[in-house]
Amino acid sequence: MKKGGFTLIETILYIGLLSLILGGILSASYYLIESSGRQSQSILVDEELNFLFKKIDWVLSSVSSIDAPLGPGVSTKLIVRKYNFSTNPLTLVAKDGLLTLSRSNKEAIPLNSESVKVDSVSFSYISPTSSDSPPGIQVVIQIGSRFATSTYYVR
Numbered sequence: 723m724k725k726g727g728f729t730l731i732e733t734i735l736y737i738g739l740l741s742l743i744l745g746g747i748l749s750a751s752y753y754l755i756e757s758s759g760r761q762s763q764s765i766l767v768d769e770e771l772n773f774l775f776k777k778i779d780w781v782l783s784s785v786s787s788i789d790a791p792l793g794p795g796v797s798t799k800l801i802v803r804k805y806n807f808s809t810n811p812l813t814l815v816a817k818d819g820l821l822t823l824s825r826s827n828k829e830a831i832p833l834n835s836e837s838v839k840v841d842s843v844s845f846s847y848i849s850p851t852s853s854d855s856p857p858g859i860q861v862v863i864q865i866g867s868r869f870a871t872s873t874y875y876v877r
Contacts, residue, residue, distance in 0.1 A: 770838040771863060771870045774821055777833050778861055781812050781823070782874045788857065791847045800845040800859065816843035821863070840865055848873065 728736075778800075786805045791797030800814040809825035816822070819839035822830035834840055841864040848858035858875040 767838055767865050767868055770834050771865065771868070774833055774840075774863060775861070775870070775872050777821075777823065778814065778872070779874065781814060782859060782876060785876045788847065788859065788876065791845050791859075793847060794849075796844045796846050798842075798844060800861075814843070814845075816840050838865055848875075 781800070781802060781804075784805045784807070785802045787803045789801040789803065789811060790799050798816060801811050803810040804812065809828075811826070813824045813827070813830075814821065815824075815830070817830070819841070820832040820836070821834050821840050821843055822832050824830040842862075843864075844862045846860040846862075848860055850857050856875045856877050858873055860871065860873045862869060862871045864870075
């Protein structure tokens, strides 16, 4: 007697194969979503670092004097005075995960968003090597495991 349909063994094999295929699809989907999130966070950190360095570049443009840091060593605070600028001095300092800017010792304004925490900022004074070479400031910013460095010469 011949009946149409599947045997129990065939049904179990089909269910097993379907489970493997669905497991692979779910695993691949999770990996794609996870890597997309990591890439988005990396792009956000890059944009924040770029913005912070542009603000530091603005602070260090047209500088008449550097009040801190002076001499060898590293400081967590940068204080400068600009030519023909009514709200001198300008102070950059990292505090509570934010890089802040204050003008004429007034309330500090955060420069980075709260979604990206600045772990540390250090400013190093670079002494002029000769009478015609300008002084400079080396800036190191740490966000998570990323370190970014830039050097600015004051003319």
